[in-house]
Amino acid sequence: MERNRSVQKSGRKPSGxxxxxxxxxxxxxxxxxxxxxxxxFAAISLERVAARAGAGKAAIYRRFASHQEFAAAAVTTxxxxxxxxxxxxxxxxxxxxxxxxxxxxxxxPMIRRILPDLHAEAARSAPMRxxxxxxxxxxxxxxxxxxxxxxxxxxxxxxxxxxxxxxxxPARLYWRMVVLGTTPTRGQLATEAVAIVAAMKESAGxx
Amino acid sequence: MERNRSVQKSGRKPSGxxxxxxxxxxxxxxxxxxxxxxxxFAAISLERVAARAGAGKAAIYRRFASHQEFAAAAVTTxxxxxxxxxxxxxxxxxxxxxxxxxxxxxxxPMIRRILPDLHAEAARSAPMRxxxxxxxxxxxxxxxxxxxxxxxxxxxxxxxxxxxxxxxxPARLYWRMVVLGTTPTRGQLATEAVAIVAAMKESAGxx
DNA sequence: TATGGATGGAACGGTATCGTATCGACGATA
DNA sequence: TATCGTCGATACGATACCGTTCCATCCATA
Numbered sequence: 212m213e214r215n216r217s218v219q220k221s222g223r224k225p226s227g228x229x230x231x232x233x234x235x236x237x238x239x240x241x242x243x244x245x246x247x248x249x250x251x252f253a254a255i256s257l258e259r260v261a262a263r264a265g266a267g268k269a270a271i272y273r274r275f276a277s278h279q280e281f282a283a284a285a286v287t288t289x290x291x292x293x294x295x296x297x298x299x300x301x302x303x304x305x306x307x308x309x310x311x312x313x314x315x316x317x318x319x320p321m322i323r324r325i326l327p328d329l330h331a332e333a334a335r336s337a338p339m340r341x342x343x344x345x346x347x348x349x350x351x352x353x354x355x356x357x358x359x360x361x362x363x364x365x366x367x368x369x370x371x372x373x374x375x376x377x378x379x380x381p382a383r384l385y386w387r388m389v390v391l392g393t394t395p396t397r398g399q400l401a402t403e404a405v406a407i408v409a410a411m412k413e414s415a416g417x418x
Numbered sequence: 419m420e421r422n423r424s425v426q427k428s429g430r431k432p433s434g435x436x437x438x439x440x441x442x443x444x445x446x447x448x449x450x451x452x453x454x455x456x457x458x459f460a461a462i463s464l465e466r467v468a469a470r471a472g473a474g475k476a477a478i479y480r481r482f483a484s485h486q487e488f489a490a491a492a493v494t495t496x497x498x499x500x501x502x503x504x505x506x507x508x509x510x511x512x513x514x515x516x517x518x519x520x521x522x523x524x525x526x527p528m529i530r531r532i533l534p535d536l537h538a539e540a541a542r543s544a545p546m547r548x549x550x551x552x553x554x555x556x557x558x559x560x561x562x563x564x565x566x567x568x569x570x571x572x573x574x575x576x577x578x579x580x581x582x583x584x585x586x587x588p589a590r591l592y593w594r595m596v597v598l599g600t601t602p603t604r605g606q607l608a609t610e611a612v613a614i615v616a617a618m619k620e621s622a623g624x625x
Numbered sequence: 626t627a628t629g630g631a632t633g634g635a636a637c638g639g640t641a642t643c644g645t646a647t648c649g650a651c652g653a654t655a
Numbered sequence: 656t657a658t659c660g661t662c663g664a665t666a667c668g669a670t671a672c673c674g675t676t677c678c679a680t681c682c683a684t685a
Contacts, residue, residue: 232661251460251538256642267663272644324541327534330597331458334531340599347598374606375590375613382593383585390537390592391554391585392547399581402621406582409620410613439631463672474633479674 238264239271243285248321252328257281279338286329286342295356302361302411307404309357310384314400317388327389354380361411368415376411383407445471446478450492455528459535464488486545493536493549502563509568509618514611516564517591521607524595534596561587568618575622583618590614 242263246255257278261268275281296312299305317323333343354377361367367376383403387393395403449470453462464485468475482488503519506512524530540550561584568574574583590610594600602610 235662249542251458251535251542253458253461257644258642261663265663267665268644269646269664270662273661278643320541324538327538327541328458330599331531331534331538333599334527334534335456335458343599372609372613375609378590378593378598379613379617382590383582385593385597386585386589392537392540392550402579402582406579406586406617406621410586410617413616414609414613442632464674465672468633472633474635475674476634476676477632480631485673 235264235266235270236274239266239274239281240285240288243281244321244325247328248324252282252325252332255282283338283342286339289342289346295353298360302357302364302366303404303408305357305360306380306407307401309354309380310400310404311397313381313384314388314395317384318394323389323392350381351377367411370415371411372414375414379407379410442471442473442477443481446473446481446488447492447495450488451528451532454535455531459489459539462489490545490549493546496549496553502560505567509564509571509573510611510615512564512567513587513614514608516561516587517607517611518604520588520591521595521602524591525601530596530599557588558584574618577622578618579621582621586614586617 239260242260243255245263246260250256257271258268261271264270271281275284296305296308299308317326329339329343332339334340355373357380358367358371358373358376362369362371384395384400387395446467449467450462452470453467457463464478465475468478471477478488482491503512503515506515524533536546536550539546541547562580564587565574565578565580565583569576569578591602591607594602
């Protein structure tokens with residue numbers, strides 16, 4: 212087998228030294244994503260990745276058993292430490308805050324290129340699909356907080372359509388920035404937030 | 419130069435015969451998209467495309483001067499003959515009809531794979547970006563019809579936020595089907611339509 | 626029936642990437 | 656100080672495409 216040469220070397224401790232550098236591993240991941248953004252996932256060359264990281268190709272294969280394994284490991288680091296949103300006092304304010312933070316993320320050109328590629332790849336391969344749903348779940352849980360708060364405040368009915376509401380939050384901004392490629396102003400975000408709130412309320416039969 | 423060996427051979431008419439077969443050209447396009455869906459745009463191999471079309475690689479280079487030119491020509495055929503939507507009597511009904519037709523399109527696995535890839539590529543290369551905006555414009559014009567009808571009926575204010583409304587129509591369904599990979603039921607589409615209408619009305623300051 | 630152009634197929638040299646192997650240099654442990 | 660694994664670098668054979676070229680075949684016109 213001989214899998215997982217990566218991290219620990221658990222079991223016996225080797226007498227001599229020289230441990231794999233975590234900085235180099237990170238640099239490899241970084242280079243991987245830069246290559247991804249520039250060329251597209253399907254066209255990533257590990258030779259270019261290594262060169263971009265200022266490393267030898269062997270440094271990659273010393274850590275990972277195959278191209279796929281490296282890609283999977285890199286993609287998994289996309290755990291995206293999204294900070295939990297503060298309470299801004301009203302649903303509209305919370306939504307606007309969410310949109311503002313999402314806009315900040317989608318502003319990075321690298322992310323704008325990688326995300327749609329990831330979705331396309333998710334439709335092709337099972338592992339990527341799993342990762343995609345994991346990322347989605349993480350984002351969803353964060354959005355749940357906003358809904359729960361609004362319900363606690365009495366701004367939303369308890370029987371609000373959660374699936375719909377959770378999708379409404381990112382959908383239009385994603386469409387606009389990733390699909391159409393334009394970045395909205397703060398004022399446009401505010402208008403969007405108001406419309407989203409109206410749609411959420413309607414979905415609970417409050418209209 | 420010697421560009422555009424494709425269609426016409428205009429000018430003198432050759433004495434002997436044998437014209438480039440339009441069926442073969444179409445088969446090449448079809449194979450191109452199948453390869454695209456399976457492998458991703460960046461990894462399309464013209465050799466596989468030709469083989470899949472039951473053709474020789476020469477058949478491609480006899481029609482197009484380069485890989486890029488072939489890709490551009492193929493992509494341009496995505497002119498998507500979207501039928502103009504009928505009037506269903508109310509904004510909500512028109513929106514639901516729009517969603518239903520969009521769902522039908524996004525149901526095709528090939529389209530679900532190609533679209534996000536196209537958006538990723540649009541962020542990378544200018545020609546793809548142009549094509550993408552063209553496709554978007556076509557869809558937008560169609561959605562305009564729905565808005566105009568609603569305004570004529572008095573369902574929407576004349577000062578409705580058109581940009582927002584036009585984005586709201588496809589955004590959530592695209593998010594759900596392409597990004598999350600799930601297909602909504604008819605009932606879910608109806609709920610979504612109601613929510614979208616509410617958001618549109620709010621954006622005109624009616625709420 | 627004769628002709629000319631398109632066709633599928635095969636081969637070409639060139640380039641790029643793969644995954645592996647090997648090298649001397651470096652550095653931390655023992 | 657001696658050892659030993661990681662480091663960057665390089666070379667390797669294998670594979671896959673690229674874009675071009677040639678060929679025998681087929682077919683529609685003339």
